[in-house]
Amino acid sequence: MSKLRYFYDLMSQPSRMLYIFLETTKTPYERCLVNLGKGEHLTDKFKATNRFQKVPCIVDKNDLHLAESVAIVRYLAREYPFADHWYPKDSQKRARIDEYLEWQQHNTRAVCATYFQYMWLRPRLMGTKVNPERAEELKQKMEDCLDFIEGDYLGGGNRFLVGDEISVADLFAACEIEQPKMAGFDPCAGRPKMTAWMERVREVTNPHYDEAHKLVYRIAPESVPRPKL
């Protein structure tokens, strides 16, 4: 049976999530880098791997080609053994995690990625100018979402987003929340619970967390606190 092949670029938040997850859980896999900066995801060769032409994606036994990080995590949970806390079999706990994974699509992921793209990526890739009014609007949406996580998900005294053990929800969330740091935004400023939680996620998954975020730490300006590597 052929080994799980993982296609990724660490500039992509869900790529980092799955990288950290596969490494931390010691799931055997083959690394297949896809350089987004060089447009490797846009080639016909890669299209044969993933028809959506995005990373992350996997190719696994029985020639399964699978995209969408959340779908990949669910597939891995069925096919590979890892500690239950990552994606609990308990129906109610799993429901709570699933609820976050869907909610984040239009919240954490949407707002952090949009801000990063508008402020950092598009000006560099396409030479677009930043409109201060639009920037403020996108920043506010991000602040509102992070405030909700601080007050609701972390407000009850949980150590992690769903209960006291780390789950895939934490990894997805942390990787998204790291992204706007590159655009000079500090998501933890004024959010003590988020600060402590981000540090916990990092501790549990290091050295892989820092490895995956090396580029984020390097690109983020001096004004944004980050670990010294």
Add this chain to the structure above:
Amino acid sequence: MSKLRYFYDLMSQPSRMLYIFLETTKTPYERCLVNLGKGEHLTDKFKATNRFQKVPCIVDKNDLHLAESVAIVRYLAREYPFADHWYPKDSQKRARIDEYLEWQQHNTRAVCATYFQYMWLRPRLMGTKVNPERAEELKQKMEDCLDFIEGDYLGGGNRFLVGDEISVADLFAACEIEQPKMAGFDPCAGRPKMTAWMERVREVTNPHYDEAHKLVYRIAPESVPRPKL
């Protein structure tokens, strides 16, 4: 044990999806209407049911309060018996469905809902004016997404999005694709495979499909084909 309570408004696409699903699978539940037009989702009373203040959501045994339609479907699949084809236990088939359910968040759902809101809902609720350039841009995104479904998901000759039997993916997709009809957009125009597939989804789930879409059919202008009820 108390009965599953389902909170919904049929103006909401995922509310329709779950309504049709619960009815078609004969899952016992209590109907709890939340009138979005009257702002019932914004009350403190409803906030105690769903902290996100959105529909659909459920309250089930052990006082589980769960939001996010995709997470709800996954929970129901664990807790209530229904035919396997809706959400197959087979790992690879389930992976394909999960992939669609995540992909749609930033595609089918995002583009159809955004177009509907921009063209129909916001002008009525907030008196906003439609900018023809922006309208064209949103329309084009929707056309691209629908073309991808026509060419990829339905292009291989499958009767349904993932294989030859109906699954939750079809129901989610169809309910989203119905929505822009209210804004005078016919998603099936020039898409023979989508036309036939939408009709199949409707047939398999009727009379519940038409019941759920009564308002859509009524609001959609004459130019958009719809069933005669």
